[in-house]
Amino acid sequence: MKLLPGIIICALLGTIAWTLGLFLPLGAVTFSILLGMLLANTFKISSRATPGISFSEKKILPVAIALLGFSLNYNVLLSFGVLPLILIFLGIPFTILTALIWGKLFGIEKEQALLIGVGNGVCGSSAIVAVQGVVKTNEKNVGMSVAIINLLGTAGIFILPFLLSLTPLFSQQIKGMIIGNTLQAVGQVTAAGFSLGNDTGQVAVIVKMGRILLISPVVLIVQFIRNPKAASLEKKTRAKVPLYILVFILFSAINTAGFLPESMTEALQFSGEVLLITAMAGIGMKITFRGLAQQGKNSLMTGILTWAGQILFTFLIVFPYQILFL
Numbered sequence: 001m002k003l004l005p006g007i008i009i010c011a012l013l014g015t016i017a018w019t020l021g022l023f024l025p026l027g028a029v030t031f032s033i034l035l036g037m038l039l040a041n042t043f044k045i046s047s048r049a050t051p052g053i054s055f056s057e058k059k060i061l062p063v064a065i066a067l068l069g070f071s072l073n074y075n076v077l078l079s080f081g082v083l084p085l086i087l088i089f090l091g092i093p094f095t096i097l098t099a100l101i102w103g104k105l106f107g108i109e110k111e112q113a114l115l116i117g118v119g120n121g122v123c124g125s126s127a128i129v130a131v132q133g134v135v136k137t138n139e140k141n142v143g144m145s146v147a148i149i150n151l152l153g154t155a156g157i158f159i160l161p162f163l164l165s166l167t168p169l170f171s172q173q174i175k176g177m178i179i180g181n182t183l184q185a186v187g188q189v190t191a192a193g194f195s196l197g198n199d200t201g202q203v204a205v206i207v208k209m210g211r212i213l214l215i216s217p218v219v220l221i222v223q224f225i226r227n228p229k230a231a232s233l234e235k236k237t238r239a240k241v242p243l244y245i246l247v248f249i250l251f252s253a254i255n256t257a258g259f260l261p262e263s264m265t266e267a268l269q270f271s272g273e274v275l276l277i278t279a280m281a282g283i284g285m286k287i288t289f290r291g292l293a294q295q296g297k298n299s300l301m302t303g304i305l306t307w308a309g310q311i312l313f314t315f316l317i318v319f320p321y322q323i324l325f326l
Contacts, residue, residue: 029191033154102301130215130218151303152184176199251268
């Protein structure tokens with residue numbers, strides 16, 4: 001019962017967001033985040049609601065993302081050939097190297113620059129926590145890196161869709177690849193991608209999943225570079241792919257193969273959308289304007305310029321492809 005007040009608040013905000021999304025082009029997911037931010041920064045949230053809000057953010061969101069697998073079709077991604085693979089396999093090392101360069105120029109610790117690069121390049125907080133065990137840096141660097149990555153990803157939910165809406169040259173699928181290759185967390189990719197439409201959201205999430213699956217290889221590579229003689233990783237540094245990601249991949253494969261009746265997949269898709277909007281309200285209520293303003297200047301600039309380079313790199317890859325092949 002202690003979860004109920006917070007879940008009800010998130011559900012009410014989600015309902016309002018859904019209604020607004022029917023009439024305004026911003027999208028229900030974006031409205032849900034904005035309403036959550038507005039509520040949390042205008043009123044003091046009761047401690048009775050906190051458990052339910054945290055539950056919506058941390059437990060409902062993974063279920064929503066898993067169910068969104070029923071809205072995805074891998075044939076969409078396969079139609080683009082090697083482009084997604086190029087973006088992922090070149091984009092991650094480029095982003096990490098960019099962070100190390102900017103970090104050196106701004107005089108921040110190499111370990112923190114590496115965490116910022118991995119967080120930007122792979123999958124946000126999860127990648128930072130996974131690599132942290134290898135680089136053995138202090139908690140302050142980890143906390144600041146996580147905060148900066150979340151700040152940039154939150155800003156990206158609004159900035160990227162706005163910028164992409166100004167570029168009619170790109171197809172919906174190409175826009176999805178840009179979002180999937182440049183935003184840091186699955187929830188952020190989902191919010192930004194589906195705010196531009198289902199086609200964009202589908203491709204964005206699939207590309208993002210490709211990046212997430214490289215968490216373990218990235219940790220192994222970082223470990224090898226720092227300690228080539230290490231025969232194996234310590235148990236605590238091993239990066240595991242979250243269960244909901246594996247379920248998402250399974251559901252996507254089921255949908256691609258057409259095993260389930262269309263009416264059933266539509267019902268599951270709708271359930272995922274409802275849960276996603278509810279969870280986004282919880283995420284919005286965790287974002288405070290004061291918290292966004294408290295990041296270290298040099299570390300923040302390293303994160304911003306790394307992310308900008310990541311976006312530019314992605315544009316330079318997809319733009320020629322769009323011109324030549326689409």
